[in-house]
Amino acid sequence: MITGKNCIGGQFKADGSVEFKTVDPKKNEENPTVFIEATKGEIDTAAELAWEAFKVFRKTSGKQRADFLNTIADEILALDQELIDTYMLESGLPEGRAIGERGRTVFQLRSFAKLVENDDWRENTFDAAQPDRKPQPKEDLRKTMIPLGPVVVFGASNFPLAYSTAGGDTASALASGCPVIVKGHPMHAGTNELVASAIAKAAEKTGMPKGVFSSVNGGTQTGIDLVEHPKVKAVGFTGSIGGGRALFDLAAKREEPIPVFAEMGSINPVIMTADAISKRGSELAKTYAGSITLGTGQFCTNPGLLLTVKSPDTEAFVQELAKETTAIDAQTMLHPNIKKGYESKGEDVISQKGVAVVGKYEGNLDANEAASIIASVSGEVFLKNPKMHQEVFGPFSMVVQCKDEAELLQIIEGLEGQLTGTLIAEKGDGANLLEIVDALQNRVGRIIYNGVPTGVEVCASMQHGGPYPASTDSRFTAVGIHSIKRWVRPISYQSFPMELLPDHLKK
Template identity: 85%
Template sequence: MITGKNCIGGRFKADGSVEFRTINPKENVENPMVFLEATKGEIDAAAELAWTAFKTFRNIPGKQRADFLNSIADEILALDKELVDMYMLESGLPEGRAIGERGRTVFQLRSFAELVSNDDWRENTFDAAQPDRKPMPKDDLRKTMIPLGPVAVFGASNFPLAYSTAGGDTASALAAGCPVIVKGHPMHAGTNELVASAIVKAAEKTGMPKGVFSSINGNVQAGVDLVNHPKVKAVGFTGSIGGGRALFDLAAKRDEPIPVFAEMGSINPVIMTANAISNRGRELAKTYAGSITLGTGQFCTNPGLLLTVKTDDTEGFIQELAKKTIAIAPQTMLHPNIKKGYQKKGEDVISQDGVEVVGEYKGDLEPNDAASIIASVSGEAFLKNPKMHQEVFGPFSMVVQCKGETELIQIIDGLEGQLTGTLIAEKDDDLNLAEIVESLQNRVGRIIYNGVPTGVEVCPSMQHGGPYPASTDSRFTAVGIHSIKRWVRPISYQSFPMELLPDHLKK
């Protein structure tokens, strides 16, 4: 049963009176559940409890934290149809997507449980003392990783489970020994409460300290109060450039600045060589029509920009891409506000000089369905107008026709940071593929060869991040077990007696 309350250190309560509801985007109506925004007092209480819990939680052995993470996974699965139905009600996404995302969430939790079952992830190093070394003796030095402290996690609009309450940020932070305070996404408040209840049950069953997890409802001010609290030591965010940058700036202005690991906007350039288009243009058009419209284009890895050198085959490929894209049935967007944002950003881009709309879905639409769009522009016009470089969050993609390889590379070099870059090429290509790859690697976090960027495998070799504004720190990933490194810092112990060292540094 949904209470609409905030979860403060494991207890569901509501001191405030500001109410809000979620939306059923399929029906375009408000859902019946009423939620109460957290007060500043409740946010303060959650942060203080988290700080108190941190003093214990950071020293709990990894195997016990692993039990906690596995128990969260078990409790999420135990919610069964109730969670799937709520997910669908608040997101408009189909049952298959809900079940798949739940599976990914559980897999992430279990992956981090396995990771922290031993201390290898801490990357411990040992340098033995050399008291007889000349001209100066050398002290014993041992280095390890320790958790930063309570982490604020902001739920994502486009992944109600895998990037939200018990998603990758929360799982990795808890694995590291950091208590978590989640600010649930207001579009998915019911889904957030159900998952929060699962985490609370798991914490109780495995004997975790009170305050190891909290979840608050609210909009902008709740997020501001949370990031400003001095007991919060790091932030995880997945969302828009505007939202991520606002949190980044806010955290930097604190008396004690804290890191914000934000995964933000990306148009994910795809370079298609002329040979590839000539040899398999129809196949590529079909493949990329599916990628552009996957999940209504509401993925951070959506291929929003296709770059190629103009030839006699280019126009035919663009026409085929448009035909295949608009033939795919429209799908519901996550929220009316996201639909409005898609329309506005799309209009901003296609209204620029030199942009041609090659294909746009013109059939009947439900209120929150998105009409897919394929646009085209010359490389020269694209270079001159940065407004064309912005992300259009939805089933939109623009093909840029370059005069030659020099202009193509110039465009890549001039792009903002991206999550991904893709190279579609042939073995006997006459373009300088090595130079294109070098240009891409300076702009992106992951390069795909002859594939699509949509689909982010959860594994150790996945890099999900990139130069700003794809993320706020390109050295880290938001996906996979290495994402735990965001929530820890190195510390060295010099000349310490064995009895005062952490157990994992005794040898």
């Protein structure tokens, strides 16, 4: 049963008086459960418990942490239909999406469990002593990775499970030996509480230290209090550029600055060659209409910008894209505020001089449903107006028709950092794409060839991050087993006696 309380070190408490409710976006009405924001005292308690837990948790074996992660997965599955129903009630997303996202969440937990069953992920290195080396002897040196400390994870609005309470940030941090404090997203506080209860049960069943996990409700001030707490040593965030940058700045101003690994906005440019549009424009229009509207466009990998060279074939493609996109039934957005943001940002872009709205969904809209939009602009106008470069979070995409390939290349080089870049091309285009590939790889974290950017595979080779503002540190991924590297730091042991070394460095 959902209580509306905060999970502090496994205990559900509600000392505060500030209340809020979630919203059913399909009915456009509040859900009945009252949630209580965490007090400053509860946040302090969670952080102190996490710090004490860290002293024990960081020394647990990989097999112990793997057991913990696998048990979390089991407990999430045990929530069964209650979790699915709550997810749908708070997000407006369909049951298939809820079941799929639960599956992804469980897969991530089990992937990290498998990763830490042995210590290969620590990338240990050994340099043996050479006492007889001249002119100076060489000391014995051994390097490994150790966890940073308590991590604060901010739940994402668009993924109530896979990027939230037990999502990739939490799974990877726990796998590394870092306790976690989750700030649940207010839009899906009930989903957060159910998953928090599953993690709390798993911690108790596997004998994890009290404080290894907490979850708190709250808004902006709660987030500030968490990031500024001296016992917190790192932050994981998925959301807007404004929110991520605010947390990054807060963390940098601390007496002891800490890393913030934020995955933020992206318009994910798609470059289409003239030959590709000429040969399969209709096919591409249908494919990209599906990608643009997938999940009501509420993915960080939504293809918000299509780049190509102007031609009669291009114009026909744009018209076909608009037709295919606006023929897809409107879908509910996650929250009334997200719909307002979509309409506001979309209007800001399409009201700019030189922008043409080629297609807009004209059917009847229920509460919080979004009208898809396809806009078009020339390369010259796009280059001169930075407002057109902003992300419109929803089923929106802009086609930029460049006068030639040189202008297209200039646009790519001038874009802000992105999560993805996509090349749509034919076999004969290869030699002409080298400059574009070079420009793209300096702007994005993942390049797709003849595909769509929506859909992020959870595997070791996935890079989900990119140059700022796609993320705050382009060297790390937020998806896949290598995301564990965000929560650890290297340490070397020099000339240490064997009995004082950690077990994984003894050999």
